[in-house]
Amino acid sequence: MYDFESFLSCETDDQKLENESVNQSIVENPVTFHCGQCNTVWADSRGVCGEATSVNSLICLEVTQDVTINGEREWSLDGRFGACVYNTLRCSGCVCRMGVVLHSTPQHLSALRNLFLLKKDKMYCYIFSSGQMVKASTLNFGVTPLGEGISELTQLIQEVESNLDNVSAVMDDTRTNDATSSVQ
Ligand SMILES: [Zn+2]
Structure with a gap:
C-alpha cells in the first residue's frame, strides 16, 4: 500500500526559482509543468482541465511520455485517497512518485476517475509569456x-x-x- 504523504519526498531545489512571488489567479498563457527535482516536463497547459483542491492536485487529460504509469494497481485505506484503487505515476527522470490515476473511488472523488492527478506540491511551472519558472502552488488552475x-x-x-x-x-x-x- 502506498503512502501518499511520501509524495513530499520529491525534494526541490529552491535556488532554481527566479521569482516565487508571482501569483496569477488564472493562467491564460502557455505553461509547461516540470518535476521540481529533475526538471523533467510532465505536462503542458493544453492537457490541463482543472485543479482538485481537496487532493491538492492538478487534473490532466494527458501527460508527457516522461510520466510513467506503474502497471500494478494499488489501494489505500485512509488519507486523501482513502478507499480508492489507483495506479501511481512516476517521473521518468528521478523516479519520484508524482501522482495517480484513480480507478475505483468513493462517491466524492468519482469525477476524478481515469484522469491524471499530478501533485502540485513539488511541481514547477514555466510560464512562456514571462519566461519565469514558478512553483505550481503559487498558481490557481481552478475554474470559476x-x-x-x-x-x-x-x-x-x-x-x-x-x-x-x-x-x-x-x-x-x-x-x-x-x-x-x-x-x-
Ligand atoms: Zn523528476
Whole structure:
C-alpha cells in the first residue's frame, strides 16, 4: 500500500526559482509543468482541465511520455485517497512518485476517475509569456464556480436593461419633439 504523504519526498531545489512571488489567479498563457527535482516536463497547459483542491492536485487529460504509469494497481485505506484503487505515476527522470490515476473511488472523488492527478506540491511551472519558472502552488488552475459566473452575468444583464431603458426614454423624447415640431 502506498503512502501518499511520501509524495513530499520529491525534494526541490529552491535556488532554481527566479521569482516565487508571482501569483496569477488564472493562467491564460502557455505553461509547461516540470518535476521540481529533475526538471523533467510532465505536462503542458493544453492537457490541463482543472485543479482538485481537496487532493491538492492538478487534473490532466494527458501527460508527457516522461510520466510513467506503474502497471500494478494499488489501494489505500485512509488519507486523501482513502478507499480508492489507483495506479501511481512516476517521473521518468528521478523516479519520484508524482501522482495517480484513480480507478475505483468513493462517491466524492468519482469525477476524478481515469484522469491524471499530478501533485502540485513539488511541481514547477514555466510560464512562456514571462519566461519565469514558478512553483505550481503559487498558481490557481481552478475554474470559476458557476454560481459566481451566473451572478456576474445577472449583473451584466441588469446593466444592459437599464441602458436600454435610457435609450428608449431618449427615443420617446425625440419622437415627442418631432411630433410637436411637425404640428407647429
Ligand atoms: Zn523528476
